[in-house]
Amino acid sequence: MVTQENDAATKPKQSLFRRVFGRKETPDERPETQSAEPATPTPDESLQVEILETEILQAEDLDAGGLGLAAAQVEREDQPDAEIQPEIAPRAAPPGEPPAPMQKRSWWARLREGLARSSNSIGSGLIAIFTKRKLDESMLDDLEDVLIRADLGVATAARIAKIVGKGRYDRNVEVDEVKAILAAEVERVLSPYARPLEIDAEKKPYVILVVGVNGSGKTTTIGKIAAKFSAEGRRVLLAAGDTFRAAAIEQLMIWGQRLHCPVISREQGADASALAFDAIKAAQERGDDVVLMDTAGRLQNRTELMAELEKIIRVMKKVDATAPHAVLLVLDATVGQNAMSQVEIFGRVAGVTGLVMTKLDGTARGGILVAIADKFQLPVHFIGIGETADDLEAFTARDFARAIAGIED
Numbered sequence: 001m002v003t004q005e006n007d008a009a010t011k012p013k014q015s016l017f018r019r020v021f022g023r024k025e026t027p028d029e030r031p032e033t034q035s036a037e038p039a040t041p042t043p044d045e046s047l048q049v050e051i052l053e054t055e056i057l058q059a060e061d062l063d064a065g066g067l068g069l070a071a072a073q074v075e076r077e078d079q080p081d082a083e084i085q086p087e088i089a090p091r092a093a094p095p096g097e098p099p100a101p102m103q104k105r106s107w108w109a110r111l112r113e114g115l116a117r118s119s120n121s122i123g124s125g126l127i128a129i130f131t132k133r134k135l136d137e138s139m140l141d142d143l144e145d146v147l148i149r150a151d152l153g154v155a156t157a158a159r160i161a162k163i164v165g166k167g168r169y170d171r172n173v174e175v176d177e178v179k180a181i182l183a184a185e186v187e188r189v190l191s192p193y194a195r196p197l198e199i200d201a202e203k204k205p206y207v208i209l210v211v212g213v214n215g216s217g218k219t220t221t222i223g224k225i226a227a228k229f230s231a232e233g234r235r236v237l238l239a240a241g242d243t244f245r246a247a248a249i250e251q252l253m254i255w256g257q258r259l260h261c262p263v264i265s266r267e268q269g270a271d272a273s274a275l276a277f278d279a280i281k282a283a284q285e286r287g288d289d290v291v292l293m294d295t296a297g298r299l300q301n302r303t304e305l306m307a308e309l310e311k312i313i314r315v316m317k318k319v320d321a322t323a324p325h326a327v328l329l330v331l332d333a334t335v336g337q338n339a340m341s342q343v344e345i346f347g348r349v350a351g352v353t354g355l356v357m358t359k360l361d362g363t364a365r366g367g368i369l370v371a372i373a374d375k376f377q378l379p380v381h382f383i384g385i386g387e388t389a390d391d392l393e394a395f396t397a398r399d400f401a402r403a404i405a406g407i408e409d
């Protein structure tokens with residue numbers, strides 16, 4: 001066990017940032033699999049609890065400031081060498097972040113813009129179908145095609161076409177009329193699943209495991225969620241469970257540094273389940289509210305990697321039988337239909353409790369969220385429309401429905 005000085009703090013931040021975000025290993029660079037499950041996770045020399053130093057305040061200043069972050073070194077019983085120095089959390093602009101603009105654009109404006117590729121693609125399809133023609137069967141078929149191409153799913157597309165057809169045959173139908181029907185139907189489908197990620201304070205720490213395929217946005221999403229929880233005054237411990245990629249560990253360190261959250265990590269290639277064990281124990285000892293655990297990206301058809309996820313969950317239960325309390329599947333909206341099989345397999349293997357959909361800003365097929373909700377009936381907690389901490393928001397069915405239908409306000 002080593003306690004490591006935060007070398008992120010001693011390196012020039014700009015170059016570290018560039019190094020982490022400027023280059024990523026490809027999945028091919030990763031080891032195929034990890035070692036067999038230990039009966040009990042062994043204390044590992046490689047465990048590091050990263051202490052992200054502040055240049056501004058010392059721990060005692062914080063306690064005096066009433067931020068409730070006890071400054072202490074925690075001696076861990078199972079690993080007596082370990083030292084955990086809690087993070088210092090001044091509410092100053094985090095390092096490496098550009099200064100906040102004077103006037104922030106509203107989430108609605110950014111959501112509209114983020115979903116513009118999806119809404120423009122649907123909108124131009126609707127204009128091509130509905131302009132200056134009286135409604136007939138072939139137009140409804142074309143409408144279904146447009147909606148299926150936007151990945152809304154066959155069932156939703158058929159329902160919308162049916163609603164549009166009702167009582168409107170042989171008359172001109174305005175594009176705005178169809179958009180309103182589309183928005184209403186999408187909202188109706190999604191409403192039951194738009195649920196915030198709620199932290200049960202009885203479960204302390206509340207353990208959130210974040211899973212998904214390679215590059216879906218897990219680490220970034222963890223950073224964004226941690227930013228929200230920290231802003232709510234919760235004590236968050238980040239666990240760098242993507243032990244396949246050194247860059248992923250560093251990426252999480254940077255988020256920790258920005259947010260002033262401690263990050264627990266092991267060396268690259270270490271056993272992620274042992275890290276999960278250590279993270280929960282450490283959080284219990286520190287009195288943290290939430291553990292956000294990253295995992296390596298894995299394709300859902302890689303059986304051995306999916307088995308490793310099961311192992312992480314089994315090992316978590318050795319520390320807290322009720323953990324993980326939430327399993328978030330991060331889905332990249334740009335993959336379209338493949339997301340359906342991700343939900344199915346990750347759901348089966350890891351017991352996914354909720355979804356986060358990222359990169360809705362990078363696709364014309366944002367409708368996939370509707371197809372997924374319709375089929376799997378899982379809560380959607382957040383959606384992501386960009387790479388910064390502000391680009392993730394709690395999911396609301398009405399806003400999403402109106403944005404994807406291209407309704408202006």
Ligand SMILES: Nc1nc2c(ncn2[C@@H]2O[C@H](COP(=O)(O)OP(=O)(O)OP(=O)(O)O)[C@@H](O)[C@H]2O)c(=O)[nH]1
Pocket residue numbers: 212213214215216217218219220221242245248295296297298358359360361362383384385386387391
């Ligand atoms: N445009 C856009 N990019 C995003 C969003 N969320 C994440 N990204 C970017 O997607 C890329 C991959 O994100 P990561 O967080 O590294 O993904 P990951 O799932 O942890 O990746 P692996 O560790 O390889 O499995 C990064 O360049 C992120 O900045 C989003 O909502 N919109």
